[in-house]
Amino acid sequence: MKSQIVLEKSYLNDIDQSADIEKLSAPNKKYRAWAEVDLAALCYNAKVLKNILPDKCDLMPVLKANAYGHGDVECAKALNKIGIFTFCVAALEEAIRLRKNSIKGDILILGYTDPEECKLIAAYQLTQTVVSLSHALAMNKKGIKIKAHIKIDTGMHRLGLDYNNVDEIENIFNCRNLEINGMFSHLSASSSLSYDDLLFTNMQIKHFFESTDYLKTKGYNTGKLHLQASYGILNYPNLPCDYARAGIALFGVLSSNEKTLIKPDIHPVLSLKARIAETKNITAGEYIGYSRAHTAKSDMKIAAVTIGYADGVPRNLDKDFYVLIRGKKAFLIGLICMDQLIVDITDIPDAQEGDEVTIIGKDGEEEIRCEDLAQKCQTITNEILSRLSSRLDYIFING
Numbered sequence: 001m002k003s004q005i006v007l008e009k010s011y012l013n014d015i016d017q018s019a020d021i022e023k024l025s026a027p028n029k030k031y032r033a034w035a036e037v038d039l040a041a042l043c044y045n046a047k048v049l050k051n052i053l054p055d056k057c058d059l060m061p062v063l064k065a066n067a068y069g070h071g072d073v074e075c076a077k078a079l080n081k082i083g084i085f086t087f088c089v090a091a092l093e094e095a096i097r098l099r100k101n102s103i104k105g106d107i108l109i110l111g112y113t114d115p116e117e118c119k120l121i122a123a124y125q126l127t128q129t130v131v132s133l134s135h136a137l138a139m140n141k142k143g144i145k146i147k148a149h150i151k152i153d154t155g156m157h158r159l160g161l162d163y164n165n166v167d168e169i170e171n172i173f174n175c176r177n178l179e180i181n182g183m184f185s186h187l188s189a190s191s192s193l194s195y196d197d198l199l200f201t202n203m204q205i206k207h208f209f210e211s212t213d214y215l216k217t218k219g220y221n222t223g224k225l226h227l228q229a230s231y232g233i234l235n236y237p238n239l240p241c242d243y244a245r246a247g248i249a250l251f252g253v254l255s256s257n258e259k260t261l262i263k264p265d266i267h268p269v270l271s272l273k274a275r276i277a278e279t280k281n282i283t284a285g286e287y288i289g290y291s292r293a294h295t296a297k298s299d300m301k302i303a304a305v306t307i308g309y310a311d312g313v314p315r316n317l318d319k320d321f322y323v324l325i326r327g328k329k330a331f332l333i334g335l336i337c338m339d340q341l342i343v344d345i346t347d348i349p350d351a352q353e354g355d356e357v358t359i360i361g362k363d364g365e366e367e368i369r370c371e372d373l374a375q376k377c378q379t380i381t382n383e384i385l386s387r388l389s390s391r392l393d394y395i396f397i398n399g
């Protein structure tokens with residue numbers, strides 16, 4: 001037998017009640033580092049994206065990775081309220097979390113799930129993606145009826161059955177315990193408008209519909225069809241699909257500053273904030289932060305801010321990264337720490353302990369866009385947002 005560590009939880013009994021925690025904190029608790037999530041902006045973006053698509057195509061919000069760091073349950077509740085009842089996530093646990101929090105509608109698990117988990121898929125009325133014939137056969141063998149969508153590989157070569165392999169696809173339709181309600185594929189280069197990428201994507205689209213049309217002529221009910229993610233919606237808006245899997249764009253940002261065919265009127269949903277913990281005057285020649293990474297060239301004033309890489313601010317940011325304090329830019333000094341970072345407030349002399357600091361979002365006339373922050377870290381917004389840490393507090397506004 002495998003050895004197991006059993007956590008002795010009884011000592012926590014006195015403090016793990018949320019009521020007690022509220023009693024322990026100040027009446028107007030000032031958060032240390034937090035995400036402010038604008039649920040009205042989320043719903044507005046959903047309507048904007050839906051309006052880009054043909055009437056019969058519904059939005060299928062992608063709420064994986066805690067809704068790209070936005071808080072999956074709260075986002076799903078807000079979307080349920082405006083009549084959206086189809087969602088996707090990446091993993092079984094994410095789907096169960098939504099169900100346990102009373103989220104209504106279909107929840108498609110986009111990623112691989114161990115066939116051993118069929119019981120849970122059925123119990124929580126989830127829909128599982130079939131990623132291969134062997135995956136389908138193993139799930140079918142469990143003898144538990146589950147809902148499924150078939151993933152077709154049209155050229156990305158990540159998950160799914162080859163579009164050409166219709167015999168295998170037909171075999172899946174013949175699995176008696178798999179109720180096939182849909183088929184989908186993923187466009188791997190739809191964010192690019194270069195000539196080569198347009199050709200490639202159009203080929204993916206063609207192959208997908210060739211295989212679904214063929215199956216229809218053979219009498220199979222292919223169910224709901226879906227191909228587009230955010231960039232598919234913006235660059236290929238007119239596909240004859242039933243759903244579009246909107247992820248990043250739903251949260252009011254794009255992955256990068258790349259151009260799209262349709263420039264949607266979407267608004268960022270999330271702001272990332274922290275506070276000034278302490279301010280200090282520094283004399284020319286003194287060092288600041290780990291590894292003496294910064295030497296003060298002249299006398300200056302600095303502030304320690306209550307957010308670090310463990311909260312999701314990437315450590316590879318350097319001196320062209322800034323935050324907003326009292327509507328002004330304050331540039332990073334030295335290296336980002338696990339729980340804090342240090343900024344130059346020489347030009348913001350009235351900045352003081354407790355002041356709000358904006359890492360993503362607006363403060364007065366200034367705005368830090370997630371796309372620009374991602375560019376400075378040489379990544380995409382999807383990574384920045386999905387890696388926001390569970391240590392952050394969440395404030396939901398306009399719910």
Ligand SMILES: *Cc1c(COP(=O)(O)O)cnc(C)c1O
Pocket residue numbers: 062064110186228229230231245246247248249382
């Ligand atoms: C994550 C994901 C999406 C959403 O992608 P965005 O570019 O964020 O809209 C859609 N489909 C699949 C299969 C995904 O894994």
